[in-house]
Amino acid sequence: MKLLKKQISAKDGSGFVTLLPDTPEDLWHTYNLLQTHDLVRCTTLRKVSKESSTGSVTSNKVRMNLTIEVTKVEFDRETLQVRISGPNRAESDHVKMGAYHTLTLELDRQFSIEKLCWDQIYLDRIEESCHPENDAEVACIVMSPSGLAHLCLVTGSVTVTKARIEMNIPKKRTGSSAHAKSIVKFYDAIYRAILAHVPFDKVKCVLVGSPGFQKDDFFKYLLSECQRREDRVLLENQNKFVMCHCSSGHKHEIEVLFSDPTILSRVTETKLSKEIEVLNKFMRLLDTNPDKAYYGYFHVQKANEELAIDSLLISDELFRSSDVITRKKYVSLVESVRERGGTVYVFSTMHVSGQQLQQVSGVAAILRYPLPDLDELEEIAAAHDAGYVDEVEDEELTEEMRRRREEARVREDMEDMGLA
Helix, strand or coil: CEEEEEEECCCCCCEEEEEECCCHHHHHHHHHHCCCCCEEEEEEEEEEEEECCCCCEEEEEEEEEEEEECCEEEEECCCCEEEEEEEECCCCCCCCCCCEEEEEECCCCCEEEEECCCCHHHHHHHHHHHCHHHCCEEEEEEECCCCEEEEEEECCCCEEEEEEEECCCCCCCCCCCHHHHHHHHHHHHHHHHHHHHCCCCCEEEEEEEECCCHHHHHHHHHHHHHHHHCCHHHHHCHHHEEEEECCCCCHHHHHHHHCCHHHHHHCCCCHHHHHHHHHHHHHHHHHHCHHHEEECHHHHHHHHHCCCEEEEEEEHHHHHCCCHHHHHHHHHHHHHHHHCCCEEEEECCCCHHHHHHHCCCCEEEEECCCCHHHHHHHHHHHHHHCCCCCHHHHHHHHHHHHHHHHHHHHHHHHHHCCCC
């Protein structure tokens, strides 16, 4: 992503930025920057009808600049396209004010986004997208003996499926060569997909996973073929291939590859590996020391008030909330944790790790020290979810719970002494 122009007020955070996306990942960043009521300006094609003096109507597609107010934004995970719908908010010779239009943001076409307030999360997202060299890429290939394989590129924010290969591989039969021929055809399809889709100038390593010894057989085939065909790209980068174990050729097996400590050591400089490592640590603490691992906004917020958060794990899905108050709540939490010396990890829901975090409310924390008293917040959180209490009553409810617990303890002591 290229930042062409930036004009944001230091007083209230209002202003606009002009961006030029040049990689598919930039469009994912753009999707995370957009929110309802933003103004987006870019070039687009629109069908314009004109009526002549004789009454005949002619229609032509005219390229024009439009500024629309975002009412709906969609991201296509397969084609990596961003589509925005909304009414026109600027004077145009061909489109009336208030007329609805749909813009499709594309690669190598600049656009401007205007907001009433650019908070720190938005600014961090722009910084991240404009400096992609900070994130190394990883290519992953998972395959299975049944003839299914996926080739994916994993960056700091997106896991992009570049190729899905599926073939029918017959079983081994005595006197038949059909199985061996199908295996060679299957390996050749993966080989060609690697040449077509893996940018070795950016990729740090290529993870190859399969059940059993299939990955080793494929790597032997790859080495022999690249020597026979004299493919210099593979000959010069064969040391980047890392063999690892997985159970199938489905895309979700990529998570299994990154959970292996030996694999993490090879990709330790990537953003994704750090996120997976901290998520695995959180899951382990939930089992071994639950007083140091909490999830859910209320538990995490209370831990932050105690200055106890060492690592905050939060999903980018929470920042895409159409409710401004909800978004500000999580933005304030992130800024507060950073001010108090904690580390913040923003997980992308385009990765399996982000989807896994989303299953536990989308926000979690690893604490510096145990806080067993936070268990009392279960009742508060349940009451809030049910709509019986709002945020301002939390402190009063906690005091009431403490008073009741103290009264119960006094009654128990009196009963033990026979005074009740």
